[in-house]
Amino acid sequence: xxxxxxxxxxxxxxxxxxxxGMVCRAxxxxxxxxxxxxxxxxxxxxxxxxxxxxxxPLGRIILNGRSFEQFKSNRIDPAIAETIxxxxxxxxxxxxxxxxxxxxxxxxxxxxxxxxxxxxxxMTLVFExxxxxxxxxxxxxxxxxxxxxxxxxxxxxxxxxxxx
Numbered sequence: 001x002x003x004x005x006x007x008x009x010x011x012x013x014x015x016x017x018x019x020x021g022m023v024c025r026a027x028x029x030x031x032x033x034x035x036x037x038x039x040x041x042x043x044x045x046x047x048x049x050x051x052x053x054x055x056x057p058l059g060r061i062i063l064n065g066r067s068f069e070q071f072k073s074n075r076i077d078p079a080i081a082e083t084i085x086x087x088x089x090x091x092x093x094x095x096x097x098x099x100x101x102x103x104x105x106x107x108x109x110x111x112x113x114x115x116x117x118x119x120x121x122x123m124t125l126v127f128e129x130x131x132x133x134x135x136x137x138x139x140x141x142x143x144x145x146x147x148x149x150x151x152x153x154x155x156x157x158x159x160x161x162x163x164x
Contacts, residue, residue, distance in 0.1 A: 028053055028073050028082055029103065031117040031159075035144055037086065037101045038163040045086060055084065068102070080107050098163040108154040115148050 037045060049055040054074040061068050066087055073082040087100035105111060115137060119125065123139035123146060130136060134157065137148040143164060150157040 028055070028075075029084070031114050031121060031146075034084075034101050034103055034114075034159065034161050035146075035163075037084070038098050038144070038161055039096065041097070042089070049084065058083075061085070063102075066100075068100075080105075082110065101161040103159040103161075104156070105158075106156045108150070108157075111148065111150050111157040111159070114159050115150075118146055118148065 033048075037048070040048065046057075049071050050057065055071040056074065058070040058072050061070055063085065068085040068087050071084045071086075075081045083104040085102040085104070087102075089097045089099050091097055103114070118137070118139045121139070121141075123141045123144065125137060126140045127136065127138035130152070134149045134151050137150075139146040139148070145162045145164060147160045148157065149160075
């Protein structure tokens with residue numbers, strides 16, 4: 001009886017370690033969480049990314065003439081680090097605020113997971129194509145426009161979200 005209990009504990013511990021390893025390798029944010037970032041206030045974004053998800057602020061950059069605040073995931077290996085760029089807050093006619101969110105990763109698994117989440121969401125795939133550098137997938141619904149770019153060598157890519 002003691003032997004069986006020890007074996008059960010051993011297999012349970014191994015299962016927990018395996019599950020923890022799989023979770024640690026997953027992307028840090030889901031598509032739904034990325035969508036949520038489009039409408040959060042600056043304080044909410046900082047609390048969510050820095051406190052809840054362990055991202056580190058990298059400062060501001062200018063992309064295509066627009067100012068973006070950047071955050072980097074806390075993954076130690078730079079080859080699997082994720083970067084989030086948040087565009088300036090825009091005031092909509094409805095009174096709501098919105099911002100552009102750009103997620104970058106060097107892991108195909110992260111992009112594939114987000115692509116799968118987009119396919120299962122309420123968004124519709126409205127464009128699938130490629131250019132000289134990447135495969136392009138555009139999803140759309142009444143609230144969001146999402147473009148997923150995957151490099152042809154499947155070693156990097158971006159997810160860009162815009163709230164309508």
